[in-house]
Amino acid sequence: MDDITFAVLGTGGIGRRALEVSQHKDALTPVAACDRHGVAIDSAGLDVDELLEATEGNIDSGPQGEDVATDGGAVAEGDGATASGGVKQHGEGEGVVASAQAHPSEDPIQEIIDHGEAIDAVLLALPNYEHDFIPRTADRFVEGGYSGVLIDVLKRSRVIGMLDERSETLEQAGITFVCGAGATPGLLTGAAALAAQSFVEITDVDIWWGVGLESGYEDNRGTVREDIAHLPEYDLETARSLSEDDIEAIVDDHDGVLEFEDMEHADDVLLERAGVCDAADVTVGGVLDVRNDEKPTTTTVRVTGRTFDGETATNTFQLGDATSMAANVNGPALGYLKAGVRRNRAGEYGVVGPAELMPGF
Amino acid sequence: MDDITFAVLGTGGIGRRALEVSQHKDALTPVAACDRHGVAIDSAGLDVDELLEATEGNIDSGPQGEDVATDGGAVAEGDGATASGGVKQHGEGEGVVASAQAHPSEDPIQEIIDHGEAIDAVLLALPNYEHDFIPRTADRFVEGGYSGVLIDVLKRSRVIGMLDERSETLEQAGITFVCGAGATPGLLTGAAALAAQSFVEITDVDIWWGVGLESGYEDNRGTVREDIAHLPEYDLETARSLSEDDIEAIVDDHDGVLEFEDMEHADDVLLERAGVCDAADVTVGGVLDVRNDEKPTTTTVRVTGRTFDGETATNTFQLGDATSMAANVNGPALGYLKAGVRRNRAGEYGVVGPAELMPGF
Structure with a gap:
């Protein structure tokens, strides 16, 4: 299987850690990361160390990520370095823009969609502002002509229901959406x-x-x-x-x-x-x-x-x-990401849960 | 994913149980089964009940399946109904031929290879007569133009090494060989x-x-x-x-x-x-x-x-x-069989172990 490129939407706790853990994985290259203020894109691979260091204590987690899968399932993946409900700032830019690799953007998600051709998978590490935020983000990727893997680490049944309603559209777009791929349900x-x-x-x-x-x-x-x-x-x-x-x-x-x-x-x-x-x-x-x-x-x-x-x-x-929430979210999420890319490359599209990516009948 | 058809080589303990357990799996149709005396082939699906009933206490396990993966790993999947080292006989035919669906054959494996077009996966539930019996059987499938999944439940490293030597040949043939897919290593x-x-x-x-x-x-x-x-x-x-x-x-x-x-x-x-x-x-x-x-x-x-x-x-x-060896061999073997078929249909060929079929990096 060829190398995999991926983007992270959201550079709060989950996004940051996904970038960090990806450095331990061969054949996985982060090529884009954004928050609501800006975006960093480099098809040759982001400099993760620079990005994490520059934005340390300077990240936008938006409203607390209350819908995010955790080790336990009830408690969100909080980011210990983030103030409640907003952007911590130090240095010049807000959020991800503090990294030399990033630039401010009016519509950072659209910029990532526009580079979708070179991105095998997109990890939606977004705080779920409203229940339909992730599903509406999926809509944007469909509209933007993206075909690849979208993956989230949510845990609420109702979001999965909303994605299911989009199953046919996602299939037609050639998108494989892996939902709930963190610690739990993942x-x-x-x-x-x-x-x-x-x-x-x-x-x-x-x-x-x-x-x-x-x-x-x-x-x-x-x-x-x-x-x-x-x-x-x-x-x-x-x-x-x-x-x-x-x-x-x-x-x-x-x-x-x-x-x-x-x-x-x-x-x-x-x-x-x-x-x-x-x-x-x-x-x-x-x-x-x-x-x-x-x-x-x-x-x-x-x-x-x-x-x-x-x-x-x-x-x-x-x-x-002794395994932290974060460890149990990010490793599996990246594992399911790879499994999703494999499905996608095999022409299997639509909505899929983690358990469906396991061997079995 | 479409339905999967599969064949079983060997109707000893593992083969019989794979047929039995396959009846619990939707979208999995056994279309062929053989032992060294004969073969039953029906592209519409074997009548498993008839086959198992007709051959009960009448099966050929050959030499004891000493190389077969088990729950524990050390002990072969023995079949309690089988005499040591040979064929029990009752009724007219020897082994699988006791089933009305089977006929005697000089070369039952070749007959299955000749029907390979309609067979997505072949479970090699064979006693390992010699260490290279399974690898040599793989050679026969390559020579016969088969492209699909071969899967075994062996446990010995040396057999996996022998398969590895054939990796390129298998790839060229379009065969995905899943090895060691029982309880352990599987x-x-x-x-x-x-x-x-x-x-x-x-x-x-x-x-x-x-x-x-x-x-x-x-x-x-x-x-x-x-x-x-x-x-x-x-x-x-x-x-x-x-x-x-x-x-x-x-x-x-x-x-x-x-x-x-x-x-x-x-x-x-x-x-x-x-x-x-x-x-x-x-x-x-x-x-x-x-x-x-x-x-x-x-x-x-x-x-x-x-x-x-x-x-x-x-x-x-x-x-x-309370889970028996057999339960821990056959369920996983069929699960890996399905995962193997998915890989095969995606164009991924060669030798692959069970752990490689799991999500993960």
Whole structure:
């Protein structure tokens, strides 16, 4: 397989780390990166060290990336170096423009689309400003004549539904859209799909995550609010109406440790898409500790099924407690990116989830 | 992706179970099966129930399949219904010919090659008569003009080496050869490749298997002998010279439980091929209990690495103790078969290991 070029939309936590981790991958060349202020494009490959160094503490994460897949699934990939809701600035330019490789742009995404011919894959590492921001960005790539891979690390079922509505358009454009390719749903549904292969029928997939977020808490208040909606006493409406003080009080009430059961999470629809099991057989929950960086529980995937010879058993996948959210998002995202490029080059277009990129039936 | 047609060479334990498990898979149609006595071909799809029922207790497993991948890796996929070293017969025909769909053949493999146009993938579920039997069978498919997927469930490094020598020829023929696609190296190296994605550098992959083989022991004496060569006091030479009584004495000496460390196993070369780690960083061992069907230890893959942010951690994959060898061979083998067909249709030819079929860099 030939080398792969990729672009990153968004140079917040996920975008920066994707650039960083890509340096460990042979045959993967970052050729473009943008935020809402500017864009850096170099078809020969960006100088990642310069870009990261120049923009350190100077990045635009926009509204907190509340819809972004994480190790646990509930908490956004916050960027510890970013102030809440805006652009930190030092030096001359705002955001990515602080890099010598970048220039300001009125429409940085369009510039990347215009260079699409030379870009195999685009990682949408964007804070999801509105629920339809990623889907509308996909529309722009279609309109701009892009054909290649688009990949996001979102986790919400509703975004996947919106992408599904665009499936035919994406197919016609020759775009392979890989959705939910971070830690979860990405890595964990991939593990579930692999573990499912011992069985001819899956009865349960149980995804249980642990996230320790002391140092990232300040940057993730938005998603902590969203998480609270998953607590038994709340729903999306009531959580939305809470004041910051209300939220602090709830966190205090729980001594900083929030436990979630039966979360609405895209893992279920993605496993159903992949033919692993019915969405209803998937349960997702976990524990968030906002007062420790250590994980309060070990992230575990349990796949229970019936073998062809009539036995019932459970295969298990566990992430080491010392693996950070970021590590579990970026490695898998780039792995799925490569798998997506392979599909795309083989002429397979449309919307695809991570579990569908695993070997299996 | 369109439907997939496949053939099975060999209707011993693995072949029979692959046919059985394929009935649980949508879009997978078995169109041919053979043993050394005959062949059944039906491009509309074999009647698997009839074939399995007619040949029950009547199958040819040839010499015991001593080179066949297993849940544990050491012990062959024996077929409990098969006498040692030959063909059980009941009814009119020998082996597969007992099925109304089959006919006797002087050269059943050639008949399948001659129908290769309509066969997307061929599962080589053959006892490995000699070390080069599978590679030589691949040669026959090349010579016969076949282009499609060949897939085996072997575990020995030396066979993979022999296939590698044929890599260019296979590429020119348009054949994608997936090697070692059973439980191990197959499923377990796949799990290792997935688990590796949290890390930018892998320091250790530790594969540890458990196999309980009371009811399968009689059919697996050949591989128990081979396993003994892995014990510290023996090597391949000395193990080969042991009498049956010697072997029984050794088994008795160990109270039926043989423990293996640092086995020579293809997992290492296959993980290196996939770029996961150096072969030297992979260790394989396990415990075989020939007096219990329960696994003496839980089959576990541990992948230790360094994350991009400098942490060291271990991700873990465990198979449920109640999953049989057969379940862990056949499901993954068919999954890899499908992944292989996808590669093949995308124009990627040559020799490929299971871990290379996983998403990842």
